[in-house]
Amino acid sequence: MLSVDGITFSYGKHEVLKDITCSMNPGEVVTILGRNGSGKTTLLKTINRILKPCRGAVLVEGTPVMTMSNSDIAKTIGYVPQRSGGIRCTVFEAVLLGRKPHIRWQVSAGDLEIVREIISLMGLQENVMRDTTELSGGEFQKVLIARALAQEPKILLLDEPVNHLDIKNQIETLMHIREITDKLHIVSIIVLHDINLSLRFSDKYLLLKDGSIYAFGGREVINEQTIREVFGIDVMVSAIDDMPFVYPFLINREDHCYTK
Amino acid sequence: MTRKRSIYSEKAGNGQDEYKRFIGRKAVTTSVLGIFLIGLMLYAVNVGAFHLSVSAIAHNLFSQDDDNMRQVLWNIRLPRIVGAVLSGAGLGVAGVVMQNLLKNPLASPFTTGVSQGAAFGAAFAIIIFGAGATHLVGNERVTQFSPHVIAISAFAGSILTVSLILTVSAMRNASSESVILAGVAIGAFFTAATMLLQYFATDVQVATTLFWTFGDLGKAGWKENAAIGIIVFLSLAYFVANGWNYNAHLWGEEVAGSLGVKVRNLRIAGMLLSCMIVSVITAFLGIIGFIGLIAPHLMRFFVGEDYRFLIPCSALCGGVLLLSSDILGRTILAPAVIPVGIVTSFMGHQSFFIF
Numbered sequence: 001m002l003s004v005d006g007i008t009f010s011y012g013k014h015e016v017l018k019d020i021t022c023s024m025n026p027g028e029v030v031t032i033l034g035r036n037g038s039g040k041t042t043l044l045k046t047i048n049r050i051l052k053p054c055r056g057a058v059l060v061e062g063t064p065v066m067t068m069s070n071s072d073i074a075k076t077i078g079y080v081p082q083r084s085g086g087i088r089c090t091v092f093e094a095v096l097l098g099r100k101p102h103i104r105w106q107v108s109a110g111d112l113e114i115v116r117e118i119i120s121l122m123g124l125q126e127n128v129m130r131d132t133t134e135l136s137g138g139e140f141q142k143v144l145i146a147r148a149l150a151q152e153p154k155i156l157l158l159d160e161p162v163n164h165l166d167i168k169n170q171i172e173t174l175m176h177i178r179e180i181t182d183k184l185h186i187v188s189i190i191v192l193h194d195i196n197l198s199l200r201f202s203d204k205y206l207l208l209k210d211g212s213i214y215a216f217g218g219r220e221v222i223n224e225q226t227i228r229e230v231f232g233i234d235v236m237v238s239a240i241d242d243m244p245f246v247y248p249f250l251i252n253r254e255d256h257c258y259t260k
Numbered sequence: 261m262t263r264k265r266s267i268y269s270e271k272a273g274n275g276q277d278e279y280k281r282f283i284g285r286k287a288v289t290t291s292v293l294g295i296f297l298i299g300l301m302l303y304a305v306n307v308g309a310f311h312l313s314v315s316a317i318a319h320n321l322f323s324q325d326d327d328n329m330r331q332v333l334w335n336i337r338l339p340r341i342v343g344a345v346l347s348g349a350g351l352g353v354a355g356v357v358m359q360n361l362l363k364n365p366l367a368s369p370f371t372t373g374v375s376q377g378a379a380f381g382a383a384f385a386i387i388i389f390g391a392g393a394t395h396l397v398g399n400e401r402v403t404q405f406s407p408h409v410i411a412i413s414a415f416a417g418s419i420l421t422v423s424l425i426l427t428v429s430a431m432r433n434a435s436s437e438s439v440i441l442a443g444v445a446i447g448a449f450f451t452a453a454t455m456l457l458q459y460f461a462t463d464v465q466v467a468t469t470l471f472w473t474f475g476d477l478g479k480a481g482w483k484e485n486a487a488i489g490i491i492v493f494l495s496l497a498y499f500v501a502n503g504w505n506y507n508a509h510l511w512g513e514e515v516a517g518s519l520g521v522k523v524r525n526l527r528i529a530g531m532l533l534s535c536m537i538v539s540v541i542t543a544f545l546g547i548i549g550f551i552g553l554i555a556p557h558l559m560r561f562f563v564g565e566d567y568r569f570l571i572p573c574s575a576l577c578g579g580v581l582l583l584s585s586d587i588l589g590r591t592i593l594a595p596a597v598i599p600v601g602i603v604t605s606f607m608g609h610q611s612f613f614i615f
Binding site: 045048050069070071073074075077078079081087088089090092093097098100101103107112148151 | 504
């Protein structure tokens with residue numbers, strides 16, 4: 001479905017991504033993990049050609065993204081950027097905007113039907129005529145995801161979608177992403193900082209270190225050694241109900257705790 | 261808090277009827293504004309020293325008689341009214357597009373320094389190139405007024421301003437506020453440069469430049485209106501056709517790009533067309549402030565941030581505001597006529613307190 005083949009990207013002389021190669025299949029949620037500045041956001045942006053790589057190619061079902069028109073990319077790849085502020089428009093208008101790549105001039109009955117389905121899928125029916133500036137962080141995040149889904153993408157890219165959200169909204173948002181990935185049989189690629197949250201909702205993990213892939217695979221790649229190497233901290237990985245749980249040790253403290 | 265009714269009511273089929281009603285409100289606003297503008301134009305025909313009945317206006321509009329009434333209508337009132345509507349529409353639409361592209365509600369032809377850049381270009385043409393100079397040929401005083409030279413020079417001045425603003429906005433970490441501040445600084449620079457030119461100019465050149473900067477619809481003739489009209493209509497068609505793209509751009513470059521918008525092309529074309537509109541209007545009529553700032557904000561109350569409607573509504577609202585200002589300028593101290601640029605600046609100041 002999605003193949004990233006030897007992508008290299010530089011900002012001037014500074015190489016941000018180095019020879020990234022990986023592939024993902026429909027129905028998979030893939031989390032990109034890594035320290036700040038490791039190239040996570042840059043990788044997302046090269047996948048949907050917001051940034052053009054120096055070398056390598058991104059292929060969707062065998063077609064290089066570089067050869068696709070802007071409109072075709074928009075119909076294939078949905079993108080939810082890092083949190084941005086709302087603007088003075090209704091939830092309905094914000095989600096309808098996702099149909100832009102499909103609309104020639106007039107909004108068709110088909111466009112409205114898809115918007116209706118996605119609003120329902122994301123549980124936004126009650127907020128449909130509310131201004132996006134009035135929404136809570138969790139509701140607004142749902143709107144951004146709904147807009148990307150209205151593009152009917154095969155690949156959904158989400159850049160830190162749970163930043164600034166409380167724990168309930170974080171879990172709700174990731175559950176929605178998990179459900180729509182399964183239901184619509186798409187690939188979802190998420191940049192996350194919370195390893196434990198990613199372990200609950202992802203199928204694969206891509207660990208980036210200094211612009212290169214350090215590890216890529218299932219849960220087995222999340223272990224004490226890889227986390228030490230990628231994040232530079234010591235952790236203990238234990239299991240709760242067969243689910244790995246990453247417990248970080250405090251830096252330079254032997255008791256690993258602030259209070260006893 | 262009471263929530264507005266969902267557009268997807270229980271009885272709704274696929275939401276199309278509800279969507280039509282939702283969009284219909286914006287379409288009605290646009291239509292009402294259009295009808296109001298036509299009404300205002302008809303009223304404006306009758307404002308002035310000559311008071312005409314509706315039948316007299318209709319008769320003089322279409323008759324072949326070469327009487328004074330017909331001359332007043334065709335050579336004074338109608339060009340002025342058409343000039344006000346076209347220029348107001350142009351300034352309104354340039355303002356709304358600049359606000360979108362610069363992501364700043366304070367952006368307008370006036371606050372981004374584009375008007376001052378155009379004014380400098382015009383002053384340069386008048387003082388250095390001699391456009392608009394008056395010569396004595398024998399005993400005859402001949403005015404060598406070259407509006408096209410002034411227009412081209414004003415356009416060059418505004419493009420220079422926009423290039424500087426776009427350079428600042430392309431700098432890393434440049435906030436939208438810094439872009440506007442850069443516009444204010446560039447505007448001050450061009451104002452100073454214009455004054456410097458005037459300092460070394462002759463009295464006639466200074467008078468010509470000063471008179472030119474007033475922003476006066478009395479300068480609008482059919483040729484000027486044709487030039488303004490062509491640019492305004494072509495630009496308006498481009499802007500309306502890109503309504504969805506401007507909606508997407510409102511959410512940021514990355515979102516717009518991910519929705520298939522060619523952001524760079526949209527920005528360059530939008531800024532160039534906006535500049536062209538402002539420079540041609542400024543070149544022919546002088547500086548007219550605040551219309552480009554006020555008209556879009558006024559229309560956001562009615563149609564929100566939907567650029568499919570906000571762009572044509574800002575154009576119509578700009579026409580209404582400029583024509584109303586001109587009517588006010590012609591009547592408030594009649595028989596003296598206050599240049600419309602002065603009235604719009606007073607109105608703009610007041611509207612900030614109202615809104």
